[in-house]
Amino acid sequence: MMQRNRKVLAGIALSGALLTACGGDDLPDRNQSAAGLGQSLFATDHTIVDRRPDANPQRNAYFGDLHVHTTYSFDAYAFGTLATPYDAYRFAQGEAIKNPAGFDMQLREPLDFYGVTDHAMFMGVAAVAADTSSDISRYPFTEVLHDLNEADNMDRWSLPRRMRSFAGLLAGLIPGIINGDIDPEEPLSITRRAWADTVKAADMYNDPGRFTTFVAYEYTTGSDDRGNLHRNVVFESSDSVPEVPFSRMHSNNPEDLWDWMDTLREAGVESMAIPHNSNGSNGQMFKLVDWAGDPIDDDYAVQRIRNEPLVEITQIKGTSETHPALSTRDEWADFELMEFRVATTLPSKPEGSYVRDALRRGLALEAQGITNPYTFGVIGSSDTHTGAAQNDESNFSSKLGVLSADAQLRGSVPFGFIEGLLFNTVAPQAMTEVDGKTFVGGAQPTFGASGLAAVWAEENTREAIYAAFRRKETFATSGPRMKLRFFAGYGLPDDLFDSADGVAKAYATGVTMGADLAPPVNVKESESEGQGALRFAMWAQADANSAPLQRLQIVKGWIDSANETHEEVIDVACAGGAAVNPASNRCPDNGAKVNLSDCSISANTGDAQLRTVWTDPDFVASQRAFYYARVLENPTCRWNTWDAIRAGTERRSDLAATLQERAWSSPIQYVPKLGVVVE
Template identity: 40%
Template sequence: MKLAICSVGVVLLLAGCSPVEDPTLYPKYDPDKAVQPPVKAAVAENPDRHLLWGDVHIHTSFSTDAYVMGVRGLPDDAYRFAKGGEIAHAAEYGIRISRPLDFAAVTDHSEFLGVVRGMQPDLPLSDRSLRTRLIEDGPISNTLAWIRTMVGFDPKVGQVEGGKESMADAWQEIIASAERNYEPGTFTTFIGYEWSSMPDKNNLHRNVLYRGSMVPDAPFSSTISQNPKDLWDELEKQREQGMDNLAIPHNGNVSGGLMYGDKTFDGSAMDAAYAERRMRNEPLSEIFQVKGTSETHPALSPDDPFADFEIFDTILSAKIRKSEPKGGYARDALRLGIEMSHSENFNPYKFGVIGSTDSHNASSPVEEDNYHGKLPLLDGTAGIRLGKTILLPEKYRISRRWGAAGLAAVWATANTRESIFDAMRRKETYASSGPRIVVRFFGGWNYPSDLIDRAERITLAEASGVPMGGELPPATDAAPSFAVWAVKDPESGNLDRIQIIKGWVDEQGQSHERIYDVALSDGRVKDPTSGRVPEVGNTVDAKTASYTNTIGDVQLSAVWKDPDFRPEQTAFYYARVIEIPTPRWSTYDAAKLGEEPMDPVSIQERAVTSAIWYQAAEEPGEGVGN
């Protein structure tokens, strides 16, 4: 018979109730014994560019939702974690990432920034420590009251004593921490914040990053305006004053279809000026993070067998509702963009992609076998995440469908703010769901079939083409070639395949998409009759949360020419690299607790590159929206 808790705050010795987690699974954090960040060598300037990994979407206790959910970490903790050092989780156990990142940004919500922390309100957590509530007690006493406090909290700065001062102090600490932790050549920090527009609970959030140390006296807040155009007004004014910046939309998957719609925020029609402003201010979109993926959706890409990956489409409001897929996913946005290029002569959706976590634990929880959640009261331990030691109503058990994701991959000449920012601006970036898969992707004309085997392949690829994020000039009759190569993450699964996803617009202005498998592991080939590719297999052992790299390949590559190219059709192309199946975080958690794993037991992690665009010659909108 196990010690069990069957109701909030009541401990009973009864069989069949939810067991309390073993506290030895979560050794208490000891700062004197904490692992220090490793010493890293600085990288030198490289014109062929370095691959740098980062997370530019990290929250600390300065964010209202993080603080109310128990987080007490500060920006210095976030940067210590990103550098590979150990920090305290909100439940007081130690957490660290297995390999340091190259860059990071703390992007706390600008709305009421630091106000709740400054107030130190008498919330339910004050009764007992979060560690006691999560690990030692089991179910959390007053959990629902706590969550209602978080959901309903709407402080008015003018009514909160010291609110404005708390906001100013928090912003200055975010700036100071970024400056303290910036180590050019070794580790890069960006000063930033999150603008959190939520009309009718639909997510229209943007993360704002600054290229240097010149930043405004205060971040722009959605309490001033929820309209993205007003944010752009502010960012454009700041750039005129020497504060270079950009904004990165995220979580289009829960935007209610508004993130990438065919109308502006106020419902008016888009025009060329709007498209140009959107792309100048928002050259990137975040498509992988804890709250689901925003690449594509099965309803939008029914012929894509890999579209159903870490889909999260629940909008939290007074009534739980599903988010509209149309207008919420990047591939659909790219298709809408080329349709508008065809019909309207402008393209508001010529953006690149990255991943980042949206962690609220002052950390980057991207590793499936080392996952520690997003919001402690909802997913701070394995038992809570799997619904074994906390009996939350179904409405609040959303963390089971959150994922351990994602990371931003940037091809930059140096590990500095300027170089990484400029790479983001030119969209030479890609998104990973977590693993550090190396991917290069170029498009050009008349690439030799052995390009990838040549020592000077980067120089040759750029001489007659462009890297990911670029645009090919109009063609006469030759089809473009694409060179793509990928190398597995040495600490993750082998590679299953490389795909190139093409979207194009026909003469009637209708867009289409097609997926080409351009490189397959294990010598597999398509069935000549059905066109299907045999599955790579699955070595995952659910009971032990393990797998073997006996299938798949360490690296894959291809030089591929579009067999269906028509020079009069505007198109985009991007690469997607897919791993063999590996255990999901929930499978690792289940093995830790000795429980049966939930579905899906395994997932196929991936990397998705920024697109390369081809603009047809007869379309006068060529180049608009760059």
């Protein structure tokens, strides 16, 4: 692979001074008005109070969201969002904030950490362009934004204008800059101020020991065929961050983003990029060639996994674990699929678009002698565009502000005859007919009330949580706050979790989720019993505000001697103490049901906890493999069923009425090359 020129990128990374949390000469005065940015920059003095408790060496589970947009994202502003990063952090700590349509949004319980990730490209520009007193509002293409989010425009009849504003800003700015009609410093100066304000908000609300914030943003790019290649960039701290985030206006090549991150790292600024919505990438996210179309090599792989140790496996725009076309023997592979390329109605190719497939591709690359770029861990997040995480099926307003503010706009309830005619006239491509009724079609009805990022960390601080990200001791949930432990080792005892020090023993004698596992020493090649047996210790706890647990599973992938990859889903613990059927590797049906008239669920079915120590009977010490844990709840109502009940209408027949919420651990990678098997 040709070595890319890093000098230009180094200049981008370090031009001017690095922006520090303490301020700098390039920052606006704290009393300066930030017209169109939602509130004054640095409007509130603050003092950080360190109230952290003693660190827990066995680590605590912390839940958060690392994919949150506010009014500074050009698309969120077009959706009607006025919530600032300050509002987003207040929401995450349990306060109510307003949806663009005027109703309150509030969490059932606060989160532990949060990261605002506004789009780096033209950050803050839409909000300023909407203010007719600003300089940038003089351009004709900004007229559609003028006063867009005044109170009398916050209704469904503003939707056509909002869609025009979303496209018009980019269609005006980008050619204008390229053609020399717009000085790039004009939008860049707005972005610089919005980014400084984003950093300030994160520091203002960071409360070590109680609530953690991360300085972050979204890098937005895609392939020529409109495949999604977006990443969220998360900084370890705010001590020194660049004065301008790297965006597609610098380069649309993710490899250039990694170069920029490496350059920052050499200067002492640590960050990571987290890809999301691989499901909408049309096979581009986990492809086997680089940006130039050359086969992946070691340089590419090492740089990618250094900068991208995690991927987002679930969010509102669908879950990216796997697809029925890829995992034909996984009965739960069709979970919350969004099968379009992002922001289109074009289908997205499954191959190269899903996490489990990428894990298998990584094994195949290793078999060819190439470093594996896909040994990542997993998190979930929301991708909300209202500042407020949306992961409660019973209280889901989706992510698009005014565009998804009611059940009809979300696609779960049909339009009346007159409204249906109007919407079919204005936006026929966005409508669909189901059972003779007119609904919103396309991707929006497939959106899900998901997800959450979760970590095991010693304390609720930036340092501890970021370290968990780096070692990949992370798990993802589709919304509920279920907890999931996952360890691997040789000869782990059956009663590991029966003792108070079981977790400590697991840490001491095994490896945890996200880690690499070396082969056993002094055991026979195929030994699957006794002290040399490869064993997995798993523990899951239900969310008290959600449904009981139904089953605990292992997902295994491996490569055989013919260099063919395989996968298997194995139930390892069943609700009610039921035994797994050894022929099918499945738990018996536990009879859990949902009453679709009121969404009540079966009583006395399912468990508050599931745990087991499982031995892989097919373990071969010389065979490369990965393993991850998955836990499923009993069925509950999907958000569209809740919408239909509240509206007093029949459920939309082409949408799932129920779902099984779940959590996924980061994979443990079994790597024979890490050690030597002694016969």
